[in-house]
Structure formats: structure tokens, C-alpha cells
Amino acid sequence: xxxxxxxxxxxxxxxxxxxxxxxxxxxxxxxxxxxxxxxxxxxxxxxxxxxxxxxxxxxxxxxxxxxxxxxxxxxxxxxxxxxxxxxxxxxxxxxxxxxxxxxxxxxxxxxxxxxxxxxxxxxxxxxxxxxxxxxxxxxxxxxxxxxxxxxxxxxxxxxxxxxxxxxxxxxxxxxxxxxxxxxxxxxxxxxxxxxxxxxxxxxxxxxxxxxxxxxxxxxxxxxxxxxxxxxxxxxxxxxxxxxxxxxxxxxxxxxxxxxxxxxxxxxxxxxxxxxxxxxxxxxxxxxxxxxxxxxxxxxxxxxxxxxxxxxxxxxxxxxxxxxxxxxxxxxxx
Numbered sequence: 001x002x003x004x005x006x007x008x009x010x011x012x013x014x015x016x017x018x019x020x021x022x023x024x025x026x027x028x029x030x031x032x033x034x035x036x037x038x039x040x041x042x043x044x045x046x047x048x049x050x051x052x053x054x055x056x057x058x059x060x061x062x063x064x065x066x067x068x069x070x071x072x073x074x075x076x077x078x079x080x081x082x083x084x085x086x087x088x089x090x091x092x093x094x095x096x097x098x099x100x101x102x103x104x105x106x107x108x109x110x111x112x113x114x115x116x117x118x119x120x121x122x123x124x125x126x127x128x129x130x131x132x133x134x135x136x137x138x139x140x141x142x143x144x145x146x147x148x149x150x151x152x153x154x155x156x157x158x159x160x161x162x163x164x165x166x167x168x169x170x171x172x173x174x175x176x177x178x179x180x181x182x183x184x185x186x187x188x189x190x191x192x193x194x195x196x197x198x199x200x201x202x203x204x205x206x207x208x209x210x211x212x213x214x215x216x217x218x219x220x221x222x223x224x225x226x227x228x229x230x231x232x233x234x235x236x237x238x239x240x241x242x243x244x245x246x247x248x249x250x251x252x253x254x255x256x257x258x259x260x261x262x263x264x265x266x267x268x269x270x271x272x273x274x275x276x277x278x279x280x281x282x283x284x285x286x287x288x289x290x291x292x293x294x295x296x297x298x299x300x301x302x303x304x305x306x307x308x309x310x311x312x313x314x315x316x317x318x319x320x321x322x323x324x325x326x327x328x329x330x331x332x333x
Contacts, residue, residue: 008043008046008047008070008072011075012070012072012075012077013047013050015075015076015077016047016051016068016070016077016079017055018077019068019077019078019079020051020055020066020068020079022174023066023079023081023174024065024173024174024175024176024177025057025065025066025081025176026057026058026065026176027057027058027059027060027063027064027065027066028051028057028058028059028060028064028065028066028067028068029059029060029061029064029066029067029068030044030047030048030051030059030068030070031044031067031068031069031070032044032047032069032070032072033069033070033071033072033073033074034072034073035073040072043070043072047068047070051068063204064082065081065082065176066079066080066081066082067079067080067082068080080172081172081173081174081176083146083169083170083171083172083173083205084140084142084169084170084173084176084202085167085168085169085170085202085203085204085205085207085208086136086167086168086170086180086200086201086202086203087165087166087167087168087199087200087201087202087203087207087211088165088166088168088184088197088198088199088200088201089162089163089164089165089166089197089198089199090128090132090159090163090164090166090195090196090197090198091159091160091161091163091164091195091196091197091198092128092153092157092158092159092164092194092195093158093160093193093194093195093196094126094158094193094194094195095155095156095157095158095318096125096126096155096156097126097127097128097131097155097194097195098126098127098128098155099127099128099129099147099149099152099153100127100128100129100147100149100152101127101129101130126194128147128149128166128195129145129147131187131190131191131194131195132145132147132168132187132195132197133145133147133168134190135183135186135187135190136168136170136178136183137170139175139178139179139182139183140170140173140174140175140176140178141173141174141175142170142171142172142173142174143171143172143173144171144172145168145169145170145171146168146169146171147166147167147168147169148166148167148168148169148208148211148212149164149165149166149211150164150165150166150211150212150214150216150324150326151164151216151218151287151324153321154292154319156318156319157319157320157321158319158320158321159320159321160320160321160322160323161219161321161322161323161324162323162324163196163197163198163324164321164324165211165324165326166211167203167207167208167211169208180200180201180202181200183200184197184198184200215286215287215288216287216324216325216326217284217285217286217287217324217325218284218285218287218321218322218323218324218325219269219282219283219284219285219321219322219323219325220281220282220283220285220291220319220320220321220322221280221281221282221283221319221320221322222280222281222282222283222291222295222316222318222319222320223274223278223280223316223317223318223319224278224279224280224281224295224306224314224315224316224317225277225278225314225315225317226277226278226279226307226310226312226313226314227277227312227313227314228277228312229276229277230273230276230277230278230279230310230312231273232273234310235271235272235273235279236271237309238268238271238281238306238309238310239268239269239270239271240267240268241267241268242265242266242267243265243266243267243268243304244263244265245263245264245265245266245289245294245302245303245304245305246261246262246263246264246302246303247261247262247263247264247289247290247293247294247298247301247302247303248260248261248262248298248301248302249262249301250290250292250293250298250301250302251298251299251301253290262288264285264286264288264289265285265286265289266283266284266285266286266289266294267283267284267285268281268282268283269282269283269284270282278317281295281306282322290302291316291319292315292316292319293305294306295307295314295315295316296313296314296315296316297313297314
């Protein structure tokens, strides 16, 4: 360990080398905690030179792989791998799988669970997040994952078509590169008929904010039932219309969403009679429209609604997301 920095003791330097051992990284940043600002600056420069020369890594101030903190006051060195981000799309074919992990509202995830969650401590036994992270976490030897979806669907709603865009954030990964093709195949083979993923690729952190903040229209297919018989003529009056909708926060989500009115739009692409009181709708909806409430009316909180347009109480029996209209996809959005 020749040419060691002159302002830092050998033990701290050895601790630095030990702290980065086993971590995969190409770029790094150095932080120093020290009361003496002049000494702090000198040590930082010397350590950057040492890591660059002896470990063959590149120092950058933004977008680095590893952050190394040297705390001279406590004689401690910490090496923290920065997150790795992988984006893709997922399909969900089950009506019993949630998108993300949530503790049971009633028991809050206590060890034995409760009657509401059937002793699991979770709102649903499985989630897209958990099924995906089982393959990602060991591949990157990560501390854990964070799942970032482009919106979400209810547990009982399938995600079909080309899938929903998502980003998996690998938290404190010891490895920064893994075989994404192998991960994709593993997820799809283990969870065949439940979920599948496609198009896995590395992305930047900013992709998360883009998926969270951009407004994407969606196409839904809804199986509906009305309180009275519905005719083909009545359904035909719905097709082709683009509706301006005022929707107050639905009752079923008002505990976790602010109570307010939102202006949305919906275009009815198809309306087909499937039985005496049964019919099917295909709806192109603006971002954030609650489809189940658009059909039922939610006690007048959504106006207009399919119920108000037909003059009959209607409810959504089954709902599927057929497509998320991501900008640039086939010229849509």
C-alpha cells in the first residue's frame, strides 16, 4: 500500500480498502467528515487519487456507483453502493395478485396475521413486486428492492396487452451487472400463467419520476351488469362518445386519497350486449379515471356515469387493462 495519503492514518486507509472489497463498481465519490476544513479537503483529494490509482476506479461527482464516507471523528469508513435501475413491462393474468406488497389494514402485518388476511399479514398472498424481486435480489446481491410502477391496477384487475411499464430499483447492490435475459426467463417460467415480464433493460434514476408523473391514457375492457335489461339500441347510443367527467374521490379509496373533484375524459370504443342484463364496454380513459366508479356512478360521486347514461344501476363485474398508451407507442398518446 505504497504512496498512501500523508494526512490519513494507515488503519483508516486499510478500512477503506476492506469496505470496498467484494463490491462491483467503476465510479466513485468520496465524502470526508472532519472539523478541520483544510485537512478535510486535503484528505479528500489524496483519497480520490489513491482509489483512482490503486483500485483503478474513476472519480465522478454525479451518477457514481459507490459513495465512500470517511468519518475521521469516529475512525469509521462506510462504502454505500448506489441503486441500480432496471425497467421493463409486466403482465398480470391473475385476479388474486396485487401490484405491490402491503401489510393487512387490520393486523398491520403481525406475525400470525388475522381473519381478514387469512393469517398472512398481507393484503394479498402474492404481489407482482414480490414475485419479481425474488429473481432480482439474488442476481444483484442487493439488500432489497423498490418497485416503481406506471400507475397501478386493483388486485382483481388483469394487466394485459403489451403490459405496464415499471422500474425495479436494486438497493445497495454488491453487483451492478446481471444477466437480464436470464432474470426475465426465470420470472416467466416460475410464474407462468400468473405474471410475466418483458423488455428488461438498464435505465437511469430519472426514469422513475417520468413513469410516476407522466399522464398516460389507458384502454380498458369491462364486463358489466345492470339492474334491468339492456338493449342493443341503448348500448349503441354510448359508442363513439367522448365524455367530460367530473369524478369525486371514490368512497373505497377516500381513506388514502384526498377528497376532491377531478376532471377526466372517457371515450366509449365498444359497447356490446352479452346477455339480458349483461354487457361489455371497451373504454379509452384519461389518466387517473376510476373505471369501476365511472360505470356505477359511485352514489353520484362520478358524473356522468354509465349508470346515469343508461338510466339503470350498473356495476363492473370484471375489469382488464388492455393497453397503456405510452408516448411514442405506435404513434399513440
